[in-house]
Amino acid sequence: SQQGEEDPQALSIQEGENATMNCSYKTSINNLQWYRQNSGRGLVHLILIRSNEREKHSGRLRVTLDTSKKSSSLLITASRAADTASYFCVKETSGSRLTFGEGTQLTVNP
Amino acid sequence: SQTIHQWPATLVQPVGSPLSLECTVEGTSNPNLYWYRQAAGRGLQLLFYSVGIGQISSEVPQNLSASRPQDRQFILSSKKLLLSDSGFYLCACRTPIYGYTFGSGTRLTVV
Numbered sequence: 248s249q250q251g252e253e254d255p256q257a258l259s260i261q262e263g264e265n266a267t268m269n270c271s272y273k274t275s276i277n278n279l280q281w282y283r284q285n286s287g288r289g290l291v292h293l294i295l296i297r298s299n300e301r302e303k304h305s306g307r308l309r310v311t312l313d314t315s316k317k318s319s320s321l322l323i324t325a326s327r328a329a330d331t332a333s334y335f336c337v338k339e340t341s342g343s344r345l346t347f348g349e350g351t352q353l354t355v356n357p
Numbered sequence: 358s359q360t361i362h363q364w365p366a367t368l369v370q371p372v373g374s375p376l377s378l379e380c381t382v383e384g385t386s387n388p389n390l391y392w393y394r395q396a397a398g399r400g401l402q403l404l405f406y407s408v409g410i411g412q413i414s415s416e417v418p419q420n421l422s423a424s425r426p427q428d429r430q431f432i433l434s435s436k437k438l439l440l441s442d443s444g445f446y447l448c449a450c451r452t453p454i455y456g457y458t459f460g461s462g463t464r465l466t467v468v
Binding site: 295335352 | 391393400402403449451
């Protein structure tokens with residue numbers, strides 16, 4: 248299956264530090280998306296990177312994609328307590344199918 | 358832009374009772390619609406998807422069913438809930454213009 252592997256499963260940092268989350272996948276993708284979820288609520292789309300892109304930025308977020316290694320990373324710079332949430336790496340494959348990873352629980356301590 | 362309305366936000370139901378969760382979409386037409394379930398501390402699992410009225414595909418065998426009586430309405434149902442049906446259910450839609458949008462979710466607890 249296209250289940251994504253995400254690491255770490257949990258990450259605890261201090262406010263102001265950077266947070267890096269990684270995601271790997273097994274088969275080819277159309278694009279890879281990162282979502283954020285607060286305490287079992289709806290998902291918020293953060294950023295989408297297409298398979299022919301290597302890096303994208305959005306505010307304090309930076310996403311990289313290495314298709315040769317089938318991996319992606321999400322970097323949140325200068326983290327804030329409000330960044331505390333679960334972050335999901337989501338792969339979109341042919342047929343517009345989405346596959347979610349297990350997620351990384353990020354805790355930013357004030 | 359497209360928006361999704363999903364209700365209720367929380368639901369506590371006894372084992373063996375029926376279930377009906379509704380999801381409606383605004384701001385677009387002919388979307389693909391999806392129901393996902395998230396078990397505690399896990400990623401989301403696709404349960405059903407629909408590419409049009411009356412067209413439902415099931416991803417995993419289970420105690421649930423889905424229906425799409427109108428273009429922008431997607432319903433998740435069960436005749437008799439099991440304890441294992443507890444979880445967080447998300448409705449999503451996708452269109453070529455707006456991509457994916459997720460609802461706010463329903464937390465179902467079967468007791």
